[in-house]
Amino acid sequence: xxxxxxxxxxxxxxxxxxxxxxxxxxxxxxxxxxxxxxxxxxxxxxxxxxxxxxxxxxxxxxxxxxxxxxxxxxxxxxxxxxxxxxxxxxxxxxxxxxxxxxxxxxxxxxxxxxxxxxxxxxxxxxxxxxxxxxxxxxxxxxxxxxxxxxxxxxxxxxxxxxxxxxxxxxxxxxxxxxxxxxxxxxxxxxxxxxxxxxxxxxxxxxxxxxxxxxxxxxxxxxxxxxxxxxxxxxxxxxxxxxxxxxxxxxxxxxxxxxxxxxxxxxxxxxxxxxxxxxxxxxxxxxxxxxxxxxxxxxxxxxxxxxxxxxxxxxxxxxxxxxxxxxxxxxxxxxxxxxxxxxxxxxxxxxxxxxxxxxxxxxxxxxxxxxxxxxxxxxxxxxxxxxxxxxxxxxxxxxxxxxxxxxxxxxxxxxxxxxxxxxxxxxxxxxxxxxxxxxxxxxxxxxxxxxxxxxxxxxxxxxxxxxxxxxxxxxxxxxxxxxxxxxxxxxxxxxxxxxxxxxxxxxxxxxxxxxxxxxxxxxxxxxxxxxxxxxxxxxxxxxxxxxxxxxxxxxxxxxxxxxxxxxxxxxxxxxxxxxxxxxxxxxxxxxxxxxxxxxxxxxxxxxxxxxxxxxxxxxxxxxxxxxxxxxxxxxxxxxxxxxxx
Amino acid sequence: xxxxxxxxxxxxxxxxxxxxxxxxxxxxxxxxxxxxxxxxxxxxxxxxxxxxxxxxxxxxxxxxxxxxxxxxxxxxxxxxxxxxxxxxxxxxxxxxxxxxxxxxxxxxxxxxxxxxxxxxxxxxxxxxxxxxxxxxxxxxxxxxxxxxxxxxxxxxxxxxxxxxxxxxxxxxxxxxxxxxxxxxxxxxxxxx
Amino acid sequence: xxxxxxxxxxxxxxxxxxxxxxxxxxxxxxxxxxxxxxxxxxxxxxxxxxxxxxxxxxxxxxxxxxxxxxxxxxxxxxxxxxxxxxxxxxxxxxxxxxxxxx
Numbered sequence: 001x002x003x004x005x006x007x008x009x010x011x012x013x014x015x016x017x018x019x020x021x022x023x024x025x026x027x028x029x030x031x032x033x034x035x036x037x038x039x040x041x042x043x044x045x046x047x048x049x050x051x052x053x054x055x056x057x058x059x060x061x062x063x064x065x066x067x068x069x070x071x072x073x074x075x076x077x078x079x080x081x082x083x084x085x086x087x088x089x090x091x092x093x094x095x096x097x098x099x100x101x102x103x104x105x106x107x108x109x110x111x112x113x114x115x116x117x118x119x120x121x122x123x124x125x126x127x128x129x130x131x132x133x134x135x136x137x138x139x140x141x142x143x144x145x146x147x148x149x150x151x152x153x154x155x156x157x158x159x160x161x162x163x164x165x166x167x168x169x170x171x172x173x174x175x176x177x178x179x180x181x182x183x184x185x186x187x188x189x190x191x192x193x194x195x196x197x198x199x200x201x202x203x204x205x206x207x208x209x210x211x212x213x214x215x216x217x218x219x220x221x222x223x224x225x226x227x228x229x230x231x232x233x234x235x236x237x238x239x240x241x242x243x244x245x246x247x248x249x250x251x252x253x254x255x256x257x258x259x260x261x262x263x264x265x266x267x268x269x270x271x272x273x274x275x276x277x278x279x280x281x282x283x284x285x286x287x288x289x290x291x292x293x294x295x296x297x298x299x300x301x302x303x304x305x306x307x308x309x310x311x312x313x314x315x316x317x318x319x320x321x322x323x324x325x326x327x328x329x330x331x332x333x334x335x336x337x338x339x340x341x342x343x344x345x346x347x348x349x350x351x352x353x354x355x356x357x358x359x360x361x362x363x364x365x366x367x368x369x370x371x372x373x374x375x376x377x378x379x380x381x382x383x384x385x386x387x388x389x390x391x392x393x394x395x396x397x398x399x400x401x402x403x404x405x406x407x408x409x410x411x412x413x414x415x416x417x418x419x420x421x422x423x424x425x426x427x428x429x430x431x432x433x434x435x436x437x438x439x440x441x442x443x444x445x446x447x448x449x450x451x452x453x454x455x456x457x458x459x460x461x462x463x464x465x466x467x468x469x470x471x472x473x474x475x476x477x478x479x480x481x482x483x484x485x486x487x488x489x490x491x492x493x494x495x496x497x498x499x500x501x502x503x504x505x506x507x508x509x510x511x512x513x514x515x516x517x518x519x520x521x522x523x524x525x526x527x528x529x530x531x532x533x534x535x536x537x538x539x540x541x542x543x544x545x546x547x548x549x550x551x552x553x554x555x556x557x558x559x560x561x562x563x564x565x566x567x568x569x570x571x572x573x574x575x576x577x578x579x580x581x582x583x584x585x586x587x588x589x590x591x592x593x594x595x596x597x598x599x600x601x602x603x604x605x606x607x608x609x610x611x612x613x614x615x616x617x618x619x620x621x622x623x624x625x626x627x628x629x630x631x632x633x634x635x636x637x638x639x640x641x642x643x644x
Numbered sequence: 645x646x647x648x649x650x651x652x653x654x655x656x657x658x659x660x661x662x663x664x665x666x667x668x669x670x671x672x673x674x675x676x677x678x679x680x681x682x683x684x685x686x687x688x689x690x691x692x693x694x695x696x697x698x699x700x701x702x703x704x705x706x707x708x709x710x711x712x713x714x715x716x717x718x719x720x721x722x723x724x725x726x727x728x729x730x731x732x733x734x735x736x737x738x739x740x741x742x743x744x745x746x747x748x749x750x751x752x753x754x755x756x757x758x759x760x761x762x763x764x765x766x767x768x769x770x771x772x773x774x775x776x777x778x779x780x781x782x783x784x785x786x787x788x789x790x791x792x793x794x795x796x797x798x799x800x801x802x803x804x805x806x807x808x809x810x811x812x813x814x815x816x817x818x819x820x821x822x823x824x825x826x827x828x829x830x831x832x833x834x835x836x
Numbered sequence: 837x838x839x840x841x842x843x844x845x846x847x848x849x850x851x852x853x854x855x856x857x858x859x860x861x862x863x864x865x866x867x868x869x870x871x872x873x874x875x876x877x878x879x880x881x882x883x884x885x886x887x888x889x890x891x892x893x894x895x896x897x898x899x900x901x902x903x904x905x906x907x908x909x910x911x912x913x914x915x916x917x918x919x920x921x922x923x924x925x926x927x928x929x930x931x932x933x934x935x936x937x938x
Contacts, residue, residue, distance in 0.1 A: 614934030621861045659840050663848045670852055670875050674859030679867055686871050693878055700889045705897045712904050717911050724915040728922055788894040797898050804905040811909030818916035
């Protein structure tokens, strides 16, 4: 292999990246029923191995000299655009730069580990091959999303991951709750997607471009900072991001999405898909930077979500729902970071979060499997002794989540918090929110840990810990990544430096105590919960039961458990009126309008029917009348031509 | 009006009076209450039209009119009326007229008078040298018609013959007494 | 040229035709309808003969002969149907035959 060949090979490898899982998906969905577990698992995991290796290879080709690798596959369609009176072609073209490199490494790397875990976790399921096929399809869509050269292709991936999310949440479709959750996720995210689609239309109308690089260039030349068009487009794109990333006010679908199998929660609803919104904003940073107001909205939305989700997580009794709310809260951090202009910190947190949240979910899955599908925290307890391996892994995940110094979460979260104070679009108030969110994070993490792993065991049956080596290896790999993920910080910083522009910072001087406070906050939270949740970790079952009783009956706790009433609010505000409207219009007014046609034809029919009397003389008279009229028309015609 | 009427030459005079006769007779046909009388008026109307034909210079057509129309076709009508029974049908659909008050004299007087007028006309037309002189100048005789009929119009003649054949078969079929075609089936049904 | 203008002949034909037509649509008795039809056909014959003699062409008379055959066939069928009608309905009222009504 000589040097001249290298770019070509790189391009080819990049082009093939999403196709391995696609082939696997097609094979599994077509012949899945006839494949044994070994073959099906080998196929889907093998495809992921190929993808992961390919992405590793192409990422290595990126350097200071080669900041971008593109791979043009074919032209999808062409659009006539009004601005320059020319046509724009929408290509199937992959675009790899520092940002998408981070994303594909997360998607293929974490995806591979979760696929390995899922192969073991779902082994007994009768629809195993269907499950793996959907997982593969998800990877395909996600890769298209992050590698897309233009926004239309990105939108294809965007909707593709939405579809896979729907399919996988409702994977066990025999239970009504799962189907409802799937439907809810699909419909709620569709709200955001619609906003995003409108944003894309506006973007195309204003700039005549849909390729991301061109948009970046022409946006900066055509618009000044604070431009109205940039404001609206950024706002609409934010709508899409909010829907996908489960931020306020479209966050309600995520906790319910936990109805899906645990690997799905780990892959889609924690590590990758929900961060697509973050990716979108980071990718469109040029537009967002021209609309500082929207940046502030992003920051405030993130802050509000992280605090509300933290409060909701405090009251959950289901281990997966705690993790779901914590996911929302962590994505809130990412949004806050993006809003503050700290793009690379946000993307870095996206990556470390993917590591430790995948670890947490998968470990939770292993624990749930061992407990015969018991997900209620109040019925666990004392797992420290009974499942030491899982406990250790979960503890690693929680340490990263709390962001104790040294863990990967620490590096990324500190990087975010550090940049908030002096940011133009954030400021001290948002910094306080972030600190408060960190405090909440450590408190609900401790509560979860105490309830599940300490105290007296409340689970009477014998445990069924998974003996699968695949599970263990994938979990260990994730744990290692979570612990050392912080070291990637520098690499990511340098690779993203070329993607994101430098954001000017305000001259606000930062007090010296900022960093100390940020580092100390998690410890404060741990100490607080050590005493406040003392009964949860004690062996005294009477005190514990009392607290559990209080928690399950208190109105405030219930309110928090229901996700701070958003579900209820939307139910009364949107679902109910919509249903009653639908009921009102059950007979479909427009249908009636169309039926008017039929009615009118029937009327004419009746009129004409009356002419058919069966009386011969009437028919003869009708013939005579018609002849008369015909002659009349002819003679009028003749007279008029003669006159002229 | 009368002066212009007098100024007309004899041929024209004859034609217009024949036309008037045809119109009056036709009106009597459609307003008639009695079938047979209506039929008689129809004969008069046809004869009047025949006179018109003759005066228009088409003696062959006039002859056909008399022979085929007034002769053959109307005979068919008469046969049909005879089959229905005369008295039954006369006032069947004329409830406004009291049958007993119909004057017997009126019944035959009208057609008789009209036919008489026609006869006078015909005799005059044949006898008058002036009329004959006018006629011979522009008569289209049977020979010309025959040349056309069996020349360019041969196909039409063949089609007309088919039409007549269809009329023959159709007439035979429709006028057949009821149940003639069904007898055999009936027998089979009884014995089988 | 013949002494009678073509327009007068055609007016005569029209008058006869309309009389026949009135008969067709006013009379209930089928026999009268058939006779009215004869009047109408006859009127058409007048028009043809008149036109033929106006242009000194024999075609008018040829057409008349064809109409004559048509009339013969029509009368044969019409009367046969009339007989059938009298047998079935015991009446010649054309309005009784209204089974084709919608």
